[in-house]
Amino acid sequence: MLRNHEDGFTGLEAAIVLIAFVVVAAVFSYVVLGAGFFTTQKAQETVYKAVEQSTTNILIKGGVYGFASVANGPITWVNMTLAVAPGAPSIDITKMKVIYSNATVSPVSMSYVALGTTPTAGVTFQGSAPSISGDDQVNIWILLPAPGAYPNSDMNFELRPAGGGAPIPITKTVPPYTTTVNVLR
Numbered sequence: 001m002l003r004n005h006e007d008g009f010t011g012l013e014a015a016i017v018l019i020a021f022v023v024v025a026a027v028f029s030y031v032v033l034g035a036g037f038f039t040t041q042k043a044q045e046t047v048y049k050a051v052e053q054s055t056t057n058i059l060i061k062g063g064v065y066g067f068a069s070v071a072n073g074p075i076t077w078v079n080m081t082l083a084v085a086p087g088a089p090s091i092d093i094t095k096m097k098v099i100y101s102n103a104t105v106s107p108v109s110m111s112y113v114a115l116g117t118t119p120t121a122g123v124t125f126q127g128s129a130p131s132i133s134g135d136d137q138v139n140i141w142i143l144l145p146a147p148g149a150y151p152n153s154d155m156n157f158e159l160r161p162a163g164g165g166a167p168i169p170i171t172k173t174v175p176p177y178t179t180t181v182n183v184l185r
Helices: 007-054
Strands: 058-068 075-084 097-102 108-110 122-126 138-143 154-160 168-173 181-184
Touching (some): 075 181
Antiparallel strands (some): 058 075, 058 181, 097 108, 122 138, 154 168
16 A cells, blocks of 8 residues: 655645744835834934924024104114024025014015115114124114105014024013104013
């Protein structure tokens, strides 16, 4: 009687099936880990971008001054010194937007105007560079739209740095009686 010995083939088939399961499991785990790493990387980028935007804070150093061409006349120019918060990235002043409004003027978006031009409204700066970083300070001048801000009125500014970052709202009140140079409170 001849015996058919297929026990070896059964073991070989089982080994092939086991290897196939291991290969499929390895490919599946590679795909799952890759998707997890991709998701983690995107979440990390989002967190870093949010931290960057929230730390792009502009600080006002010192007082805010209003200038009138005549005593008891409207304020036509506003001057303030800006700096960035410690550890914040640099801010390009030439790309910053300033939104201005008061009781008689609807919000007006103003941007950088080069020195030497005669703008009707806009922002100019004094400094060696058009950006603020580290311990730098930049003195900006804001030409208010006509008719300016009259005594006892409020002026609202919103400084919006380019590239995101938190806008900085500023509200100042013109004194009851103006001179040519006024400290705005």
